[in-house]
Structures are given as C-alpha cells and as structure tokens.
Amino acid sequence: MQPCLETVLRRTEAPLYWIGAATAAWVSLWSFYRLLSGFRIWVLGNGQIVSTKLGKWAVVTGATDGIGKAFAEELARRGFAVVLISRSQEKLDDVSKSIESRFSVETRTIAVDFEAADIYPKIEAGLAALEVGVLVNNVGISYPFPEFFLNINDLDKFVTKMINVNITSVCQMSRLVLPKMLDRSKGVILNISSASALYPVPLLSIYSATKAFVDFFTQGLNAEYKSKGIIIQSVLPFFVATKMSKIRKPTLDKPTPERYVASAIRTVGLQSQTSGYFPHAVLRWITTSVIPVNLIMKLAMKLNMAQRARYLKKHKQR
Numbered sequence: 001m002q003p004c005l006e007t008v009l010r011r012t013e014a015p016l017y018w019i020g021a022a023t024a025a026w027v028s029l030w031s032f033y034r035l036l037s038g039f040r041i042w043v044l045g046n047g048q049i050v051s052t053k054l055g056k057w058a059v060v061t062g063a064t065d066g067i068g069k070a071f072a073e074e075l076a077r078r079g080f081a082v083v084l085i086s087r088s089q090e091k092l093d094d095v096s097k098s099i100e101s102r103f104s105v106e107t108r109t110i111a112v113d114f115e116a117a118d119i120y121p122k123i124e125a126g127l128a129a130l131e132v133g134v135l136v137n138n139v140g141i142s143y144p145f146p147e148f149f150l151n152i153n154d155l156d157k158f159v160t161k162m163i164n165v166n167i168t169s170v171c172q173m174s175r176l177v178l179p180k181m182l183d184r185s186k187g188v189i190l191n192i193s194s195a196s197a198l199y200p201v202p203l204l205s206i207y208s209a210t211k212a213f214v215d216f217f218t219q220g221l222n223a224e225y226k227s228k229g230i231i232i233q234s235v236l237p238f239f240v241a242t243k244m245s246k247i248r249k250p251t252l253d254k255p256t257p258e259r260y261v262a263s264a265i266r267t268v269g270l271q272s273q274t275s276g277y278f279p280h281a282v283l284r285w286i287t288t289s290v291i292p293v294n295l296i297m298k299l300a301m302k303l304n305m306a307q308r309a310r311y312l313k314k315h316k317q318r
Ligand SMILES: NC(=O)c1ccc[n+]([C@@H]2O[C@H](COP(=O)([O-])OP(=O)(O)OC[C@H]3O[C@@H](n4cnc5c(N)ncnc54)[C@H](OP(=O)(O)O)[C@@H]3O)[C@@H](O)[C@H]2O)c1
Pocket: 061, 062, 063, 064, 065, 066, 067, 068, 069, 085, 086, 087, 088, 091, 112, 113, 114, 115, 138, 139, 140, 141, 142, 165, 192, 193, 194, 195, 236, 237, 238, 239, 240, 241, 242, 243, 244, 245, 257
C-alpha cells in the first residue's frame, strides 16, 4: 500500500507543481493588471476627453441642484455652453446667471417637469439648432423615506412618476441627441444610475430597479454605438452629499457633488461603467465581490427599516 501511494505522489508531484505555478503566475499578472488599470483610472485619469472638441454645447438634466448642478459647472469650466434643464424657472435663472458670470460661457434654460411624458417636443425644439457634444442624463428622484411597496403614498402616481423621471427621461433624451452625435461621429452621454443598481435594495425597490434599468440600457447602448465614436457611460455613485441623500456634512466616502463630479468626469473613456470616485469603487468591490448579495440585501433591509422608523417617529412628533 505504502509504495503504491508513494508512486502516485511522485507521479502527480510535477503536474501539481506546474498547476500551482501557473495559478500563482495568473493571479500575480491579474493583480498587476488591476493595479495598473486602477492607477490609470484613479490617479492619471482621462482629463482631456470631455472637451469642446466634442461639440459646443453640453446638456444637463436636473441641473439646478446636487450632482447635476456640479456637472453643469464642471462642463462650463471646461468651456462648454450649457443647456440647463429642470422644473423651476427661477432656480434655472439663478444657476444660469451664476454659470455665465463665473465661467463666461453661454447658457440656455428649459423648464420642464420630467414627471410628465409630453415634454419632449419642447426639449427637442430647445435643442434643435445646437451642436450637442455632451449629454448628462442626471435627473432622478428617490423615495421620501424607505417604505414597503404597498404602503407608499399614492402608489399609482408614484410608480408612474418614478418611471417617467428616472427611466423615460434617459431614453427620450438619448433619442433626441444621439442622431446628430452620430452624424458628427462624436459625443459623450453620461447616464447617472446609482450603486443601488448593483443589487436589489429592499424598501427602495422601485428606485433600485429604475437605476438597474438605466445601467443596463446604458451598457447596451454603449455597445451599439461605441464603434461609431460615441461614448455612453453608466455612472453608479454611492452616497453623495445632496438634497436627495439628505446628507449635509460631506465625508471622504460621502463627498460633495463637486468633488464627486471632478473625479467622475476623469473616468470618461476609461470605464463604460464607473463608480466615479475611488472610495466608491472600494465600496463597490466590498459589496459585490467580498460580501454575498443575500447578506447585502439583509443589511440594506435592516438599515432602511431603521431609517424608516426614524422618519416615521420624527414626522408623527410634529
Ligand atoms: N445623492 C446621492 O447620494 C445619489 C446616489 C446615487 C445616485 N444618485 C443619482 O444622481 C442623480 C442626481 O441626484 P442628486 O442627489 O444630485 O439630486 P438632487 O440634489 O435632489 O437634485 C435633483 C435635480 O433634479 C431636478 N429635478 C427633480 N425632479 C425633477 C423633475 N420632475 N423634473 C425636472 N427636474 C427635476 C431638481 O431641480 P428642481 O427641483 O428645481 O426641478 C434638481 O436640479 C439622480 O439621478 C440620483 O438618482 C444620487
């Protein structure tokens, strides 16, 4: 028995050695490649690609606050004339004046409510004569607080509203600007999805699902048009300190919209799907590659239940 085992071990020793060596070499090469591409994306970045060589105008939806406003300002800083689209004309006028005086660029405003489905002829007319180089599909809404699907106030209207703002806007705005970008064989479309598209988020189920739509739509569209010179990127932030997230104090992992956008814009042309900001890329890696998805969903449910309880308590006390 013993000599037989020894023979087997002797015969398998060499193949096992080579399998081990090949695995170690593959893991080292892969890690080195990941390190290099991480360095390329998060340290060197791609600062130049988003420039007015793409076209004179940039269009930003949801441009009067938060991430959208930060994109509008960053694009103006890069010399783009900017079309600002949001609901309130008064807020649009304020942002427009501030951008024109700070960056000496032209601006135009289009006041529409993306909750409605019949606004696109008005937007089309507003963009008709413009050479649009960049479109940022940023407008989006979430829940006032995490809630069970059937408990959502005015659920019927809420569903339509969220689909129109978060999904229809992205498809319709892309429909309006892509044809002219294709004629010129250049253009960039940035679609702001969310980290909630990476896994289902209980108590924010409709929001999370709309953002998964945005991410899938973007990846599909990018595959269709990248060979035609158009970059279509899906952006998946974790928390950013804005009105929507109700985070007032920015931290390293919850940056200001300006800090987030300054980082995200440098990933254009390097990643078709991006977290946009290095600490968010780390969070993404932990929540998708280290922790199993069912655990993430349990954790999200627990956190959202706690947030829901806090919200309900606060609003009952009033
Ligand atoms: N903040 C985060 O932590 C976070 C994380 C992941 C993803 N995101 C995504 O990032 C995007 C921007 O979020 P944000 O946090 O910057 O939001 P925000 O601070 O609430 O700003 C939203 C912007 O959209 C406009 N808007 C809202 N509803 C509209 C409507 N029905 N029609 C037209 N304009 C409308 C608002 O302007 P008016 O009210 O003047 O119309 C405002 O300019 C969203 O798509 C969001 O899902 C945000």
